[in-house]
Amino acid sequence: MQDNCVRADRKSGAAQVTHRALNVTTLDGVSLSGMHLPGPGGDTALAVCHGFTHHTRLPVTRVVLEALSGQAPVVALDMRGHGRSGGRTTVGDRELLDLDAAVRWARDAGYSRVATVGFSLGAAVALRQATAGTVRPDAVVAVSGPARWYSRETPAMRRVHWLLEQPHGRAVARLLGVRLDSAWDVVPPSPVEVVAAVAPVPLLLVHFAGDHYFSAAHPEALAAASGGHAQLWTEPGEGHGESGTGPELAERIALWALAAASSAIPGERTNGGGSTVGPRTPAERRAPGSEVG
Template sequence: MSSVSEGRIPDSPVRSVTRGPVRAALRADDGTWIEAVYDPCTPDDGAGGPAGDPGTVIVVAHGFTGSADRPAVRRAVRVFSRYAAVVTFSFRGHGRSGGLSTVGDREVLDLAAAVDWARSLGHRRVVTAGFSMGGSVVLRHGALYPARADAVVSVSAPARWYYRGTAPMRRLHWMVTRPAGRLVGRYGFRTRVHHRAWDPVPLSPVGAAARIAPAPLLIVHGDRDPYFPLDHPRMLAAAAGDAAELWLERGMGHAENAADETLLTRIAGWAVRA
């Protein structure tokens, strides 16, 4: 992993980071360039939560068709940065990042680059927090890169691949697998999707969840999620066993767009305590 700064990137101590966000281009292990943003911890004791922990950094992995600069992601940054520093990035094929989306497969390399960058900034603890597709990626990262993340938060993630049991997932599969759908993704959602099918099929989220321990795992899912019903988070929690804590959120929809400030505050508090 290497980085090219659009601002000042410190070599070691976190305290040397300036107050504003720092942007960088990170190179994943397969050579794909990934845009990333670092926001320092800005504790707000008046927020009603614990004092911020500048030694912890939360690395946020967005959902499919998202990016580091989407409003829902920036809302998460604003809340999380009261408790810890935050690194956000755009998965390949999204935002200003290079490459093409593989919808959760090689994206694990993008997250690994972001986690390594967060470590290089001097943080003693790294917590990964992913939403939807990003939720599946943080699970696979935790399984494939042991000890890189000190704790993992997976929000609105699927438990298994190729799920088509809801109308939104059937539409997503059309967008990913059909030429016309990929055009809609590129021009309608600014998401560039690779035309090749997975070969081999990556480790499933439920298979990954079983390998997270001993790192603490938080699984969050809404009971009104239109994409993945509640059997998905329950399968993930069962696979993870004692390592997992499961929050089933009443009235919540899907992923970062449905995560309000109250929920994000609770997640941030868990992240600094885990």
Template sequence: MTSAAEGRFHMVDVSSLTSVTRRAILRTVDHVRIEAVYEPCTASVTDTAVVVAHGFTGSVDRPALRRAAQVLRRHANVVTFSFRGHGRSGGLSTVGDREVLDLSAAVRWARELGHARVATVGFSMGGSVVLRQAALERGTDARPDAVAAVSAPARWYYRGTPAMRRVHWVITRPVGRLVGRYGLGTRIDRRDWDPVPLAPFEAVPLIAPTPLLVVHGDRDPYFPVDHPRMLAAAAEAAGTPLELWLERGMGHAENAAADELLDRLGTWLTRP
């Protein structure tokens, strides 16, 4: 499950900068169909778009993602989408590997719609994807102008919490993948990563000079606070401009992100 690009990017249902909500089917460079939604800013006319990457088992229509999108729309135009294997998108989930291509398709769509500035924000698995995508897309038209990772892991194969042991059971066991498909609405690729993709902490040094924000709750049941601190240390060692927000009392990802935090995220993502 490699993130190497194949061929050219394709998409359908593309228009110029628009003031109306629209749905689209994007096509990634490896030919996976990705459902996406564009929603204009509710507060003002702006050329900034924020692309939001959900967590594992999420989708474009899940209530937590919809709530996040509505708060972020106070600050910018918003693109949401379902990763491969999730929602009505095609393909199978590779749990953060080839999902980089899905995010790149969404960023390119935002630029095709006329937005000069595009920022990305990801939650949990989506957080790892925005970090790797920013590193891998340097110098391309899919490069983001700012990146925020919320509740993201710093390294792969972490099993140090009961919650992550349950996630690994879903991903690695045949019965778990059936639970993922029919219970969680997520279709998971049974193949192991080959090669193992760049880890998030390895991606962080490659993001500079793009501004980076890492947000993490001190009550996250999946990844303890050594994960954001590992990301911050990697950024500091490489000179990547970074802010670290450790949120008191916060749990995990979009489900735990309060409106006040989302509002602060919107401010950060849209600042010059």
């Protein structure tokens, strides 16, 4: 591991924070790169999962990581197909193994409690990891996450699907630094299908009122499907994911995650029996009532 110094502008001015570079291998053999940012003392770490096209060295993402680390230690990995990590992105399917690797690393590093914080695509991954990962988190925060796959309700999401589905779009994705895997052979369960299974782990949903990717129908559907378990914050502004999360909101999220994790029963390793990434049939990998055909 390598120690480095990074700088980020906060409300109090530029702050210098030491981080440790990480190299972690997922259970399916993908090499991931990222960082560990030490934070205030305590036994709780935040495992952060970035959004599509983001990575841990992207300035807007780094500002959020720095703000979170002002309240707690942070473990953040570039998802497969992003940044310096290997592999190709499956856009929400096997990425749960990436976040699982971050949670597992934090546990092995000595943190007795780990809260996961996901942004946009990472929010969907955080919900799936909490229900199907091998290491259950102690709290979950999902910022700007979709309720359903294949959402095309906004121009921004129609552009995303063009990137994912059209040959020219996939070429543009490479220019954006994203390496795409082939299309899904089997559709994984959508976030709205799995959110109820997050309980009893505390869950916070964060949505921006003017989000230009996902309407308020997404967090509202997730909150309803959670059976009243999830807490929902609707924040002002037109932001989305990390791009909408300023230092003040990031600090509030970190404080919520710390309080929620400390009130939960410490997470345990599981056998991953609920994983959706194994060789299972479409019927087994899609919950009853799925919105996908």
